Amino acid sequence: MPQPQLLVIGGGLGGIAAALRSRALGYQVTLLERNPTLGGRGSGLYHNGWRYDSGPTVITAPHLLEELFTLFGQQLQQQLTLQPLQEYYRFHFPDGSHFAYGGQAEQIEAAVRAFAPADGDGYRALLEQARQLFTIGFEQLAERPFHHPATLLRHTPELLRLGAWRSVHRSVARHLRDPRLRQVFSTPPLLVGGNPFDTTAIYLLIHYLEQRWGVHYPLGGVAALMTALHQLLRDAGVVVETNCEVIEIQSDHRRRVTGVRLATGEELPANQIIADLDPLHLYQKLIGVQRISPLARLRHRYLHHSxxxxxxxxxxxxxxxxxxxxxxxxxxxxxxxxxxxxxxxxxxxxxxxxxxxxxxxxxxxxxxxxxxxxxxxxxxxxxxxxxxxxxxxxxxxxxxxxxxxxxxxxxxxxxxxxxxxxxxxxxxxxRSHLGCGFSIAPRFQQSAWFRFHNRSPHLDGLYLVGAGTHPGAGVPGVLSSAKVVERLLQESQRSGK
Ligand SMILES: Cc1cc2nc3c(=O)[nH]c(=O)nc-3n(C[C@H](O)[C@H](O)[C@H](O)COP(=O)(O)OP(=O)(O)OC[C@H]3O[C@@H](n4cnc5c(N)ncnc54)[C@H](O)[C@@H]3O)c2cc1C
CATH class of the missing domain: 3.30.519 (Guanine Nucleotide Dissociation Inhibitor; domain 2)
Structure with a gap:
């Protein structure tokens, strides 16, 4: 009989990071992925001998990847080159003009002043707002569990002061007058599945993130990043099972997880499970609505999707x-x-x-x-x-x-x-609900405490990572969600559960 262990379902970036972090805490970890290769949205795609990137091409906050290697005494730089880009994006407008930016605050401000001189000061104010949102939204909250309403209450005054209830576009428009630049700096929500006109201004932090640590591209493509991470999983002793679809999460009468059932009918025991899945797929298909509270069922019906x-x-x-x-x-x-x-x-x-x-x-x-x-x-x-x-x-x-x-x-x-x-x-x-690119939309009412919690309120021993959970979609978001779960597992180890 296999020994009870920690199972990670889904080998997207969030699942891989969670598998590595829980392995570093001492768990016996098995990662189950339904596709033949790891990566999910972030995998290489091979076709007729050509290699394409299926998803993420803009790598920000590279230290979150580096940390995973450091956990096992390795260095990311020895496995993979994350190439910093001089120019982050080039925006082309229908009037034939274009605007490009890269580098750090001063260079971006200079580019703005050269393109629309009247918006230089406005850009500086916008960046300052983005910096403050970054401090609270990324530095203070992204790696913290957010399932207690008290956490929300503690941070609400600050978030309101920073205008988190406004949309990204509205905040940008308060600072910039040039309609083209308004579009440029309203674009980040689209990278995480949101309409800039209803995505919370918290996501302005993405712009600060870009210039804080730069924008990088993995040489060899996303496929090379996945190869390096897969090797790290092996080196760390995580068992990786691909072509392995989980169709049910099993629990006992005390609502504690006991294992999973695979599409093959095989059952695997587990006393901890981390799901890197679309949370709606998880709750509706793998757990079943009868094990979900009626209030949660109602809420799920009214969610806004990416x-x-x-x-x-x-x-x-x-x-x-x-x-x-x-x-x-x-x-x-x-x-x-x-x-x-x-x-x-x-x-x-x-x-x-x-x-x-x-x-x-x-x-x-x-x-x-x-x-x-x-x-x-x-x-x-x-x-x-x-x-x-x-x-x-x-x-x-x-x-x-x-x-x-x-x-x-x-x-x-x-x-x-x-x-x-x-x-x-x-x-x-x-297995993305409604085929969405990024799970649920990054609105204020679906962020932080309102987003899917990283510890399931429905089953004990079930944790969630990935784009639909706190803090949200995008590579830095899903890698941070694994750090949140790491903290929750540490709490659980301390309490002996
Ligand atoms: C086209 C595109 C471009 C993007 N560009 C960027 C970018 O430039 N920068 C950036 O930061 N972010 C970008 N993103 C977002 C980022 O890629 C994602 O938010 C992130 O990769 C999602 O990771 P995840 O952990 O949520 O897992 P996912 O990638 O969603 O992976 C989940 C995994 O679970 C597996 N799975 C599902 N159900 C089961 C089951 N029942 N049993 C077993 N396995 C299962 C799936 O096969 C999949 O491999 C982009 C996304 C897309 C789609």
């Missing part, structure tokens, strides 16, 4: 050396397309495109005379009745037409390979 994502990964015969690593192409309108995506459930005629061009930084991303890219557009999640069989090819064509007319002339004739990803991929492959 958007879906449409991605086109592609390789080109020619290189596009003038295109930066991260480009964002804005359309004529900013707010209206977001309303269509988030509120009306329709694919807008015009949309902002995020273009990732790893070969701009990483020679291993493509052969010397070729290029690889992904183009990403936010779209409605699967709550909208969109027939993706029909919509995907149309969207692909519009995307390529727009890229051909702007940054990538003649791109369609240059294509050597392509892969389309729709919200169905997120639902089927990653």
């Amino acid at each position: 958007m879906g994502l449409f991605l086109l990964h592609f390789a080109t015969r020619q290189r596009y050396p003038a295109v930066g690593h991260h480009s964002i192409l804005f359309g004529q309108q900013f707010r209206q397309p977001l309303e269509e995506i988030f509120y009306r459930g329709t694919i807008p005629q015009e949309f902002a495109i995020y273009l990732h061009h790893p070969s701009a930084t990483d020679p291993s991303a493509a052969p010397p005379d070729r290029d690889t890219f992904y183009a990403l557009v936010p779209v409605p999640n699967l709550a909208a009745p969109i027939d993706w069989e029909q919509a995907a090819p149309q969207l692909r064509q519009r995307l390529l037409d727009r890229l051909a007319a702007t940054l990538l002339p003649g791109v369609e004739q240059q294509l050597l390979d392509e892969v389309m990803i729709t919200p169905h991929h997120f639902a089927k492959q990653l």
Whole structure:
């Protein structure tokens, strides 16, 4: 009979970090992942010999990754190069202008002053607000358990003073006048699944995070990051089982977890379980609504979800050396397309495109005379009745037409390979509720204490990490959620449970 142990379900970045941190606390840890490889949203994608990044391309707060290696006496730098980028993003506007920034506060302020001189002081004030939100939202709260209402009450006055109840866009608009810069600095919520018009201003901290520790890209792509982390798991003695889907979390009459049942019918005992899953998938499918309180069931029904994502990964015969690593192409309108995506459930005629061009930084991303890219557009999640069989090819064509007319002339004739990803991929492959790109949306009413707690209120011995939990989506968020669970496990060890 296998010994009772700590099981981690889901090998996304949050699950991997939680497995490593609990292993360092002395637990026997097994990580169960339904797909053949680890990484979830953050994995390498191989197609016809090409390598693409499935998800995160902007690595901020790299120390959170470094810490995982240090726990086992290793150094991240010896396994992987996290390349700092000089230019973080390049934003292109329909009037033909563009704005790029990188570096630290003074350089970004200088770029703002050069682009819109009247907004220099406003940018400084915006950055100061972002810094203060960072101090409370990242330094003080991101790594702390947030399941006691007292924690919320203690920090509410400070959060209100910093305008956390305002949206990101509203806060930006209070400081900046240039409509193009308002779009630029309102973009971060989209990186964690939120509409900038209703995402809490707490997420302004992302901008501070970027310039505090820089923006990095792993040479060898996200695949190389995953290879390094997988090796670290092995070195640390974590048992990793891939192609292993959990279909039920089992508990006893005292509502304490006892183990899991796999899709194969096999049962594995456990006295602690950490779930790195979409919390709604966890509660609705793996635990079952009958084990959830009626109040929680009601709340789950009224949650606001992040958007879906449409991605086109592609390789080109020619290189596009003038295109930066991260480009964002804005359309004529900013707010209206977001309303269509988030509120009306329709694919807008015009949309902002995020273009990732790893070969701009990483020679291993493509052969010397070729290029690889992904183009990403936010779209409605699967709550909208969109027939993706029909919509995907149309969207692909519009995307390529727009890229051909702007940054990538003649791109369609240059294509050597392509892969389309729709919200169905997120639902089927990653078990994401409604195929959302980032779990629940980062609104004020769904952040901190209001977000899914890292210790389940429904079953003892069940912990949660990942994008849907406190502190939230994005690489720094999910890595921090593992630190929260580490603290909770330490508490549980101290109390002998
Ligand atoms: C296209 C895209 C671009 C992004 N870009 C950035 C970026 O540039 N910077 C940034 O910081 N963040 C970015 N993000 C966000 C970031 O990648 C995610 O928030 C983060 O990787 C999510 O990690 P997670 O721990 O929540 O797990 P996930 O990645 O969601 O992984 C969960 C894992 O659980 C597995 N699983 C699910 N159900 C089961 C089951 N029943 N049994 C076993 N296994 C199961 C899934 O297969 C999956 O591997 C991006 C996300 C996307 C989608």
